[in-house]
Amino acid sequence: MRKTTTKITLLVIGLLLLDQVVKFLVKTNMTLDQSITVFPDWFFIRFIENKGAAFGTEIGGQYGKLILSLFRIAAVIVLSWYVRRLIVKKAPTGVVIGFVLILVGALGNIVDSAFYGLIFSESTYTSAAVLFPSGGGYAGFLHGKVVDMLYFPLFSGTYPSWFPWVGGNHFTFFSPIFNIADSYITVGVFYLILFQRKYFN
Numbered sequence: 001m002r003k004t005t006t007k008i009t010l011l012v013i014g015l016l017l018l019d020q021v022v023k024f025l026v027k028t029n030m031t032l033d034q035s036i037t038v039f040p041d042w043f044f045i046r047f048i049e050n051k052g053a054a055f056g057t058e059i060g061g062q063y064g065k066l067i068l069s070l071f072r073i074a075a076v077i078v079l080s081w082y083v084r085r086l087i088v089k090k091a092p093t094g095v096v097i098g099f100v101l102i103l104v105g106a107l108g109n110i111v112d113s114a115f116y117g118l119i120f121s122e123s124t125y126t127s128a129a130v131l132f133p134s135g136g137g138y139a140g141f142l143h144g145k146v147v148d149m150l151y152f153p154l155f156s157g158t159y160p161s162w163f164p165w166v167g168g169n170h171f172t173f174f175s176p177i178f179n180i181a182d183s184y185i186t187v188g189v190f191y192l193i194l195f196q197r198k199y200f201n
Helices: 003-031 062-089 094-117 180-195
Strands: 035-039 043-050 146-150
Touching: 003 043, 003 062, 003 094, 003 146, 003 180, 062 094, 094 146, 094 180, 146 180
Parallel strands: none
Antiparallel strands: 035 043, 043 146
16 A cells, blocks of 8 residues: 555656646746747647636635635545545555546645745736745735646637627637646546446446
C-alpha cells in the first residue's frame, strides 16, 4: 500500500505542477484577453481570469467567491480521504486515477483562489502581472482570481439568414475558456462514468 500511496502522491504533485507552471507562465507573460494562436480556427491560448467556478462561470460577489473557495477546500479534504480509502480497499487503478484527477483539478483552482491575489499584481489589458510586487498583491486570501487560458472555439460560424430569431448572428459551438485543472475534473468525471461504472455497482 505504501508503494501505491507514493505513486499517487507523485502523480498528484506532477499534475498540480503542470497546471501551476502553465498558469504562472500565462499570468506573468500575457495581458488580459491576449490571444496566441496554436492551431488556426480551433485552438488558442487566450488569457482571462474569473472570480468563480470552472469554465469561466461566476458566482456573485465576494461572499459567493468565499463560499466557493471554502467549498473547494472541503471537497479536496473529502476527496483526499476517499482516495486514501480506495487505496486501502485496493480499488481498481482506474477508479483511483479518476478520483485523483478530480482531486487535483479542485486543488489546482484552490491554489489560484487562495494565493494568487497575495503573490501577483493585478493583470490588466495593457500589462502582465508581476510576481511578488513591491506594493503587495491585488486581493486577500481566498479572493484571488482563477487563471484560464485554453480556448477551443469549435464549429464557429454564422447562422443562416433564414434561421428563426438568430439568423445572421455569429455562433461558436464551444466557447468557454478553461484551464488544465478544469480539464482534469472533466476527464476524471467522464472517465469514471464511462469506464468504471462496474466498480460502483
